[in-house]
Amino acid sequence: MLAARGAAAQAPPVAEQRLRERNIALPRITPVPGINNVFAVRSGNLVFLSGLGPRRFEGGFETGKVGRDVTVEQAYQHARLTGLGLLAVLRDFLGGLDSVTRVVKVFGMVNAVPEFTEHPRVINGCSDLFVEVFGDERGRHARTGVGMASLPFGITVEIEAIFEVA
Numbered sequence: 001m002l003a004a005r006g007a008a009a010q011a012p013p014v015a016e017q018r019l020r021e022r023n024i025a026l027p028r029i030t031p032v033p034g035i036n037n038v039f040a041v042r043s044g045n046l047v048f049l050s051g052l053g054p055r056r057f058e059g060g061f062e063t064g065k066v067g068r069d070v071t072v073e074q075a076y077q078h079a080r081l082t083g084l085g086l087l088a089v090l091r092d093f094l095g096g097l098d099s100v101t102r103v104v105k106v107f108g109m110v111n112a113v114p115e116f117t118e119h120p121r122v123i124n125g126c127s128d129l130f131v132e133v134f135g136d137e138r139g140r141h142a143r144t145g146v147g148m149a150s151l152p153f154g155i156t157v158e159i160e161a162i163f164e165v166a
Contacts, residue, residue: 013098018133019087026088027057027081040093046104047093047163052085053155054078063154067116070156078156079108079125086126086161087133094165102164103130103141109158111151119145126159 019026029039029052041048054062062078064070070078091097108123110116123145131139141161151158 014135015097015100015133015138018135019097022132024084024133025057026084026091027055029055029085029088029092039089042093042165045101045164045166047090047165049086049089049161049163051107051109051158051160052082052089053151053153053158054081055085056081061153061155062157064111064156065113066110066122066156067113067118072118072121075110075122075156076125079122079159080129081125082157082159083126083129086159087129090163097133099166100134100138100163101166102138103134103161104164105162106130106141106143107160108143108145109148109151110145111154111156111158112147114147114149116147119147122157123159125157126161130161 037050039050056062062081066072066075087097106123106126108126110119110122112119123143127141127143130141133139
């Protein structure tokens with residue numbers, strides 16, 4: 001059994017600084033017409049982010065079936081792009097990222113052919129980004145990565161996340 005890391009709450013605020021130092025730009029995320037949801041909900045010290053797909057900075061989504069139209073490496077980048085969108089939503093919702101004390105959970109879905117088995121490697125694109133931005137203590141999280149027969153609009157990945165905030 002793994003012990004919880006209590007030191008995460010005392011970590012200094014560094015997420016915004018890490019974004020600047022690494023020249024990581026966050027996209028502007030706008031609602032998709034006809035979808036009845038909100039991007040974020042706070043309950044106590046947890047922020048729940050709705051599932052997002054890989055939105056290109058220039059507009060539109062990354063689409064296709066992983067294992068047929070899209071390679072694992074491309075899908076990894078799509079998951080990273082989705083993670084950037086999640087961070088953009090979180091920053092807009094909170095007014096910044098430095099109040100995040102922990103990435104709690106990531107749930108990633110991969111639009112894949114039935115015989116595809118590399119879902120964890122794809123979702124690493126988002127997980128690796130969160131560790132890069134928040135550091136090992138605050139960025140490492142519980143995670144699920146599963147395959148789906150289809151995803152909305154034919155997107156390659158959809159990811160939702162839960163964050164603990166001060």
